[in-house]
Amino acid sequence: MKKIIAVDGPAGAGKSTVSKIVAARLGYTYIDTGAMYRAVALKILQTGKPAEDVTGDIDIKLDDAARVFLDGVEVTKEIRTPEVSRGASDVAKFGFVRKKLTELQRAMAIQGKVIMDGRDIGTQVLPNADLKIFLTATVDERARRRFEELKAKGNVTDFEQVRKEIILRDKQDSTREIAPLAKAEDAILLDSTNLTIEQVVAEILRLARS
Numbered sequence: 001m002k003k004i005i006a007v008d009g010p011a012g013a014g015k016s017t018v019s020k021i022v023a024a025r026l027g028y029t030y031i032d033t034g035a036m037y038r039a040v041a042l043k044i045l046q047t048g049k050p051a052e053d054v055t056g057d058i059d060i061k062l063d064d065a066a067r068v069f070l071d072g073v074e075v076t077k078e079i080r081t082p083e084v085s086r087g088a089s090d091v092a093k094f095g096f097v098r099k100k101l102t103e104l105q106r107a108m109a110i111q112g113k114v115i116m117d118g119r120d121i122g123t124q125v126l127p128n129a130d131l132k133i134f135l136t137a138t139v140d141e142r143a144r145r146r147f148e149e150l151k152a153k154g155n156v157t158d159f160e161q162v163r164k165e166i167i168l169r170d171k172q173d174s175t176r177e178i179a180p181l182a183k184a185e186d187a188i189l190l191d192s193t194n195l196t197i198e199q200v201v202a203e204i205l206r207l208a209r210s
């Protein structure tokens with residue numbers, strides 16, 4: 001059984017949905033690193049302070065139910081707005097933010113039995129992971145999924161806007177200098193465009209058990 005699983009890929013590929021289910025089936029801990037970048041962005045938006053000032057002593061916790069706490073206050077819903085998505089991608093380019101969050105993420109994975117998702121898990125955070133997945137889908141399909149997700153949460157938005165933001169964020173994430181979104185050489189590419197959630201979960205479970 002693979003003890004450490006890394007899942008990377010662009011926005012809306014389904015990383016968090018499938019990783020949560022895989023974690024539950026294997027009895028592993030799910031670690032959503034994007035939520036951590038989102039929490040930094042939220043703190044900047046809330047305080048109006050620059051990234052340098054909020055990063056040093058920031059307290060971010062994820063619990064077993066994938067709830068997110070920023071300085072002791074639950075922010076699970078607050079970090080899912082389009083404004084915070086943009087902000088997360090903006091702060092993710094700073095080396096000092098990445099260094100701080102990478103340290104926290106490695107500490108969270110130290111005991112094994114984890115599935116961690118993000119952009120640089122297989123390449124930077126856990127380069128020795130036992131299984132690396134690069135999960136992707138076409139831009140249209142990813143935009144459609146994110147649009148449905150936002151609509152279900154009651155966020156008023158339009159499809160074209162969601163699509164534009166996803167394209168912009170993918171570009172920003174894959175062209176930044178430090179730890180850009182990239183497939184690790186030894187990662188397995190999974191295109192989820194025409195697969196159901198259950199099919200993607202089954203494939204990752206098969207790979208984890210092989």
Ligand code: CDP
Pocket residue numbers: 010011012013016033034035037038085088089090092117118119120121169173
């Ligand atoms: O859920 P979605 O795929 O839209 O995004 P997310 O995984 O919550 O990540 C939000 C943003 O955080 C991304 O657009 C990246 O800029 C950044 N991020 C990163 O740089 N490195 C990670 N390991 C995870 C997220």
